[in-house]
């Protein structure tokens with residue numbers, strides 16, 4: 165016997181819950197790829213992306229996941245042997261750096277840990293030490309999905325400017341766009357990228373790269389360019405060139421429907437909803453962790469993301485809790501990854517998530533603590549409810 169039958173929630177940090185409107189938008193026949201409604205859909209998607217990234221500059225759409233966007237960013241702007249500086253704050257910037265290494269780039273790491281954001285002063289120092297400006301690009305994530313760290317992108321730009329360094333500033337917003345404020349142009353970001361399947365509520369398979377003028381200028385001489393990723397070909401006159409082949413039509417219909425939902429709610433309202441649900445989650449974790457058997461991955465309150473909350477466990481198997489919530493309650497929460505595999509859990513609260521889904525998830529977790537005999541401070545869900553009641 166289980167209590168699982170009913171609407172199931174996917175509360176992992178990507179892929180996320182796909183709204184019914186988005187699923188329905190995909191359920192239609194394929195259409196011509198040269199003109200008509202598909203061209204219009206592309207234009208609407210590109211216009212929506214500009215509003216999401218807060219940029220006036222150019223967008224490219226790839227039939228690829230986030231890893232594909234990483235390749236597109238690097239291959240279009242850099243040449244073999246160029247140095248890139250990777251800013252560590254968990255798993256994902258360093259994974260992007262590994263991709264850079266495979267492509268023949270010279271990767272320098274600004275080491276960090278899994279508990280703190282990138283230190284702007286350390287960035288400034290590393291850039292000042294690069295006297296000959298060998299570093300051509302700086303790679304960072306706004307939110308690291310493995311740790312829940314939020315990096316202050318605007319502050320990091322200030323550090324780059326203080327060092328008067330010309331490197332391209334490239335930001336991965338895969339776990340933050342449409343969840344937390346991002347201002348590509350106002351913050352001086354040269355290239356930003358994201359994927360469809362996290363805050364943007366669309367099935368996996370699309371990724372997006374926003375390109376500022378400085379990144380576009382380096383494209384002319386970049387020698388890592390590849391046929392599929394190449395911006396020059398994608399800038400060509402025929403619609404299908406934008407996709408270097410058959411457009412991923414149904415994912416585009418889906419993404420267009422997701423954009424409609426976001427802009428109907430209002431982007432600032434979407435950010436605010438994420439902020440409230442995230443803080444409610446943190447209030448619950450704070451109470452639970454008072455018994456000493458779990459901790460927040462990120463101790464610094466100002467460095468926590470609003471899209472995912474990561475909890476580390478002290479001496480008990482998080483997998484048991486995940487199995488309980490999934491098999492008995494019908495909600496899947498994330499496990500921790502990398503060095504922390506098996507030693508924590510991640511609550512994804514990004515995209516199509518409301519108070520019921522969040523409170524239901526927190527309640528399933530608290531039920532799991534009781535059922536499995538895991539020491540925890542009582543009343544975590546209550547603290548989350550109190551917070552939401554006061555804040556809305």
Ligand SMILES: *Cc1c(COP(=O)(O)O)cnc(C)c1O
Nearest residue numbers: 229230231256305309338339359
């Ligand atoms: C999920 C994620 C990725 C990887 O995206 P894929 O679509 O799985 O390739 C990269 N960066 C961040 C910050 C992510 O959250």
